[in-house]
Amino acid sequence: MGALEKINIGIVGAVGRGGSFRRSVEVIPRLRLHAVCDLNKDGLDKAAAELGVTGKYTDYTEMLDKGGVDAVIIGTPMPLHIPQSIEALKRNIHAISEVPAGVNLEECRDLVMACKKSKALYMMAENYTYMESNQVIKEMVRRGEFGKTYYAEGEYIHELKGLNEVTKWRRKWQTGVNGVTYGTHSLGPILQWFPGERVVSVCGAGSGHHYKDPRGNYYENEESCVMLGKTTWGGLIKVRVDMLSDRPHSMTNYQLQGVDGCYESARGGPGDINKIWLRSKGAVHEWKNLADIAGDYTPENWVKFRELAQKAGHGGGDLLELMDFVDAIEGVRPCPIGVHEAMDMTLPGLVSQQSIMCGGQWLPVPDSRFW
Amino acid sequence: MAVLESINLGIVGLRRGAFAGLRLDGLRLHALCDADPARLDKAVAQHPGVERWTDFNEMIERSKLDAVLIATPMPLHAPQSIAALNRGLHVMSEVPGGVSIEECRDLVLACRSARGLYMMMENMNYFRHVQIVTEMVKRGMFGQTYYAQGEYLHELKSLIVKTPWRRKWAVGVNGITYGTHSLGPALAWMPGDRVESVSCAGSGHRHADHEGRAYEIESTCVMLAKTTRGSLIKIRQDFLSDRPSCHKFVLQGTDGAFETSGIDGATSKVWLRGRSGGKMEWRTLDEMADEFLPDLWRRHGPTAAGAGHGGSDFIQLADFVDAIRQNKPSPIGIDAAMDMTLPGLVSQRSIACGGIWLSVPDSRLW
Numbered sequence: 071m072g073a074l075e076k077i078n079i080g081i082v083g084a085v086g087r088g089g090s091f092r093r094s095v096e097v098i099p100r101l102r103l104h105a106v107c108d109l110n111k112d113g114l115d116k117a118a119a120e121l122g123v124t125g126k127y128t129d130y131t132e133m134l135d136k137g138g139v140d141a142v143i144i145g146t147p148m149p150l151h152i153p154q155s156i157e158a159l160k161r162n163i164h165a166i167s168e169v170p171a172g173v174n175l176e177e178c179r180d181l182v183m184a185c186k187k188s189k190a191l192y193m194m195a196e197n198y199t200y201m202e203s204n205q206v207i208k209e210m211v212r213r214g215e216f217g218k219t220y221y222a223e224g225e226y227i228h229e230l231k232g233l234n235e236v237t238k239w240r241r242k243w244q245t246g247v248n249g250v251t252y253g254t255h256s257l258g259p260i261l262q263w264f265p266g267e268r269v270v271s272v273c274g275a276g277s278g279h280h281y282k283d284p285r286g287n288y289y290e291n292e293e294s295c296v297m298l299g300k301t302t303w304g305g306l307i308k309v310r311v312d313m314l315s316d317r318p319h320s321m322t323n324y325q326l327q328g329v330d331g332c333y334e335s336a337r338g339g340p341g342d343i344n345k346i347w348l349r350s351k352g353a354v355h356e357w358k359n360l361a362d363i364a365g366d367y368t369p370e371n372w373v374k375f376r377e378l379a380q381k382a383g384h385g386g387g388d389l390l391e392l393m394d395f396v397d398a399i400e401g402v403r404p405c406p407i408g409v410h411e412a413m414d415m416t417l418p419g420l421v422s423q424q425s426i427m428c429g430g431q432w433l434p435v436p437d438s439r440f441w
Numbered sequence: 442m443a444v445l446e447s448i449n450l451g452i453v454g455l456r457r458g459a460f461a462g463l464r465l466d467g468l469r470l471h472a473l474c475d476a477d478p479a480r481l482d483k484a485v486a487q488h489p490g491v492e493r494w495t496d497f498n499e500m501i502e503r504s505k506l507d508a509v510l511i512a513t514p515m516p517l518h519a520p521q522s523i524a525a526l527n528r529g530l531h532v533m534s535e536v537p538g539g540v541s542i543e544e545c546r547d548l549v550l551a552c553r554s555a556r557g558l559y560m561m562m563e564n565m566n567y568f569r570h571v572q573i574v575t576e577m578v579k580r581g582m583f584g585q586t587y588y589a590q591g592e593y594l595h596e597l598k599s600l601i602v603k604t605p606w607r608r609k610w611a612v613g614v615n616g617i618t619y620g621t622h623s624l625g626p627a628l629a630w631m632p633g634d635r636v637e638s639v640s641c642a643g644s645g646h647r648h649a650d651h652e653g654r655a656y657e658i659e660s661t662c663v664m665l666a667k668t669t670r671g672s673l674i675k676i677r678q679d680f681l682s683d684r685p686s687c688h689k690f691v692l693q694g695t696d697g698a699f700e701t702s703g704i705d706g707a708t709s710k711v712w713l714r715g716r717s718g719g720k721m722e723w724r725t726l727d728e729m730a731d732e733f734l735p736d737l738w739r740r741h742g743p744t745a746a747g748a749g750h751g752g753s754d755f756i757q758l759a760d761f762v763d764a765i766r767q768n769k770p771s772p773i774g775i776d777a778a779m780d781m782t783l784p785g786l787v788s789q790r791s792i793a794c795g796g797i798w799l800s801v802p803d804s805r806l807w
Contacts, residue, residue, distance in 0.1 A: 221644040221661045221682070229721075273640055273796060277588040278671035280695050294588040294693060296675060298663060298796075304645030308663060308675070315588070317698030317712050318721050327661065329647060332684035339702035339710040339723050347684055355596060355685045430640055430665070432796050 077399065078104035080137050082130050082154060083145035083168070084121070085113030092121050094389040097382045100396050105137040130154060134161055141399075143195075144168055147239035152177040159188035166193045166395055169254040171409075171416040173243060175436070178413060178420070182441045185409040193395055193405050194412035196258035198322065200390040203344050203360060204259040207326060207333055209367040211263045215348050216328030219263050220305040224256025225323035227312045235284065244313055245289040249274045249423030250297045254415040255321065256309045257299075258407075261414055263326050268414040269299035269307060273432045274422035281314050289314055297422040299435075309418075333360070413438035448531070448765060451506045453497045453521065454513035455484045456604070457535070462487075463748060463755050468762050472504045497521055501528050508557070508765070511535060514606035519544040522559065523551040531557035531765055533758075536621040538775075538782040540610060542802070545779060545786070549807045552775040560761045560771045561778035563625035565688070567753035567760070569738060570709045570726055571626045574692060574699050576735040578630045582713045583694030586631050587670075590691035591623025592677040596684060602651055612656045612680055616641050616789030617664045621781040622688065623676045624666075625773075628780055630692050635780045635803065636666040636674065641788035642796045648681040656681060664788040667798075676784075699726070779804035 077100050084106035095101045105125030108114045118126045127133035134142070134157060141164035144154045152172040158165040171194050172178045185192045198204065210216060234241040244251050261268065276292025283289060293314040299307040324335040330349040334357075336342040344360035351358065375390055382389055398405035407415070417435050425433045451472035452461055461470060461484055472492035475481040485493045494500035501509065501524060508531035511521050519539035522532045538561050539545040552559045565571055577583060601607045611618050628635065643659025650656060660681040666674040692699040696714040709726035716729065734742075741759050745752030760772045773781075787801045 218647070220647050273642070273665070275640070275665050275667060275673055277673040277693070280585060280587055292673075294673060296665060296673060298640075298642050298665065300642065306642055306644040306659075306661060306663060310675075312588075312693075315693050315698065316695070316714065316721070317693060318723050327644070327679075327682050327684060330683070332682065337700060337702045339700065339708055340725055341708055342702045345685075349683065355683060357685050430667075430798050432640075 076100060076102040077164075077396065078102055078138055078140045080105040080107060080125070080133050080139035080142045081121070081145060082107040082133065082142055083147070083150075084108045084117040085110050091388050093382045094392055097378045097389070098392055098396055100400075101392060105133050105139055107133040131157060134158060134163060139163060141166065141395075147237070148243040149173050149239070152181045155181060155192060156184040159184045159190050159192060162188055162190045164191045164193075164395075164399060166195050166391075167412075169194060169196050169258075169416075170252065170419060171254075171412040173420075175417070175420055178417065178438070179441055182409055182413065182438050191395075191398055191405060192409045192412070193398065194254075194407045194415070195391055196254050196407055196412075196415060197388070197391060198255040199258045199262055199407065201259070201322065203335060203364075204262070204324070205369050205372075206360065206364045206367050208259070208262045209369045210331065210348070211265065211328070213367070215331050215350055216263070216326065217330035217349075219326060219328040221307070221325075221327040222260040222263060222305075223308045223310075223323070223325040224260050225310040225312075225320065226252060226255045227310070227315070227317065227320040227323065229316055229319065230313050231281065231283070241283065245291045247423055248276060248290050248292055248295070249426040250295050250309060250311050250419040251291060251423070252313065253297065253309050253311055253419035253422070256311070256324075257307070257418060258415045259324060260307055260326070261411070262406075264301055264305060264307075267302040267305065268437065269418040269435050270302055271432050271434045272297050272299045272418050272422045272425055273430050274426035275430045276426055292426075295422070295426065297418060299418050410438050448507045448762060449505055450508050450510060451492075451494075451500055451504055452510045452512065453500065454511060454517075454535070455480050457512045460510055460512060460754065460758075463758055465755070465758055465762055467766055468758070471506060472500055474500045498524060501525050501530060506530055508533065514604075515610040516540050516606070519548045523548055526551045526555040526557060526559060529556045531761075532559045533761055534559070534561050534778075536561060536563055536782075537619065537785065538621075538778040540786075542783065542786050545782060545804070546807055549775055549779065549804045558761070558765055558771040559775050559778070560764075561621070561773050561775075561781070562757055563621050563773055563778075563781060564750050564753040564757050565622045566625045566629050566773065567757045568751050569734075569742070570701070571629070571690070572735050572738050573726055573730055573733045574711070575626070575629045576733045577697065577711070577713065577729070578632065578694070580733070582697050582715055582733075583630070583692065583699075584696030584714070586692060586694035587672040588674075588691070588693040589627040589630055589672075590675045590677075590689070591627050592687070592689040593619065593622050594677070594679045594682070594684065594688070595686045596682060597680050598648070598650070601680075608650065612658045614789055615643065615658050615662070616792040617662055617676060617678050617785035618658065618789070619678055619680075620664065620676050620785035620788070623678070623690075624674070624781045624784060626690060627674045627676070627692075628777075631668060631670075631672055631674075634668045634670050634672060636784040636801050637669045638798050638800050639664050639666045639784050639788050639791055640796050640798045641665075641792040643792055659792070662788070662792065664784065664791075666784055776804050
């Protein structure tokens, strides 16, 4: 591909991706929305219109073979992420996949093999790593403000029993499996705060089964699943995922502890704020509002991002991800969430599922770099 | 034991001096005891007429006491409680109940044959916000509770230098060493249940004391606890990490959720299906206080204000005195005390074995 040629994007699982996504793509000169694919034929026409594309497909491999796409965005249900990523990579088509990367260890291995053989790029779209507060903390860690980080917590609390009945794949893949099934939104940002480390072993435990679906069957997933993970250098990470308990949502709970700093995100209550203490800002152990000091910690990509975000007319969302994606394709910067980072964020959850089946036994998490 | 008009109290361990200053009907400060003569003199000077002792065993043998309050360092709690119980005294003990499973067993056996009441003073259970949530649980507002978190985060590296017993007992042992402040409320919110097994892991050894020796406890320790009914409790303890202090709780039931949050965990928020008007929105705990503040707090709240630890020091004392004078069971008797204490002790074994899940004994079977 020539340096200045457009990257033609195809989207599979297009129904639901709306105008805001289109606006993000439009402000990045190298990207062009080119084709859409969805099994849902009625929704497909509407999606094509909203996204401003003419290429419409109900068959994914047809889109890959005939659609003239250079890259695909995979926004289909969880069990399709890896099969569809592999189909793209086999054809040297870049793939950005929704989270989690995959639903079992065997297919994760297949993905890593496919990436090795392919000339194309794989990226996992863990968009919570692109939240402003998470990016600021990441920059602070990078600059040494936290010292060595050694403890973190992430919680994804998002009651969606009703949604399980609308997007039925969730009833199988999110609440129909025990253990952590949707942990990358928590683990993703956290792992970016532990540079050079990954989770090496996990223990999974749950809160029991207290809810039944409309057919009267208990959800296989215990409502609150907690995964403890030990990191490469002995740190500890706790992830809690709860998609069943009745309570207000709180999908972005984070905590980080380092030798020289501590962060606690807001948890959605009255008067709660993102709280931070850094030794460099004062020895006394008092919270500051993250917003008050975040300005000093703008990540390098952000000046360009803010210009584009203004043009796109909205706060960010897909934009930073797409910028990173283009930079990776152009060889400007490495992809921040390539296949191994995606595995680091995904495998612990899969192993937690095995652990919880074995009474919470601590189990090792394979390192995909050795596959 | 005949119902007492007035209970003669002896306090041993005066560093936590505030207890001596509490005034309560039916309780009379009779004796003060401390191994440190300077500290003892200072306390005695503030309470003219009170007996002065430097030796606990002498005090319980010779002083005309009805009850003792044991506020000495952790390793003395069980032995001193046992000695006092064996002499027929009522005992209020600081937390935790004991520092080893073996001495806990001795304490349990002493309680079985004791004439006096034993109470472990888990003051967190008496905090206003904890009591409101306990009342809500009691009235079924949470439905079936199944998940709870307690996090006790209190950096005290300089305090450890001043109180050397902490260097050994709070941070010189790996695992949860001070878990009752978290487990107390969590178990109060899961009535009829107890912790059956635990797994404990830490964040690595990240701190050294002022002499350069690494603390034996990992800086943050997390204990996962499964209950007999399959519920899950997560406890976190951290005395070493540099950060603002806080004591946080989370509770989830089929019909309600509760979290402390905000700065210092000072704002408590709650969602109750029965009070939500069909909306999935947090309300502050304060909004519900009128309806759910328990009797104990309504009665004693005004007097308690100004007493230590949010008034809880006073209220738990009042609760104990009530139990003695009205011949009621201890508000936090030995089995409840063990339910709060034993998981931490077992967690210390778990973390030494890479976090394996270990059973927690049930003191009721001892």
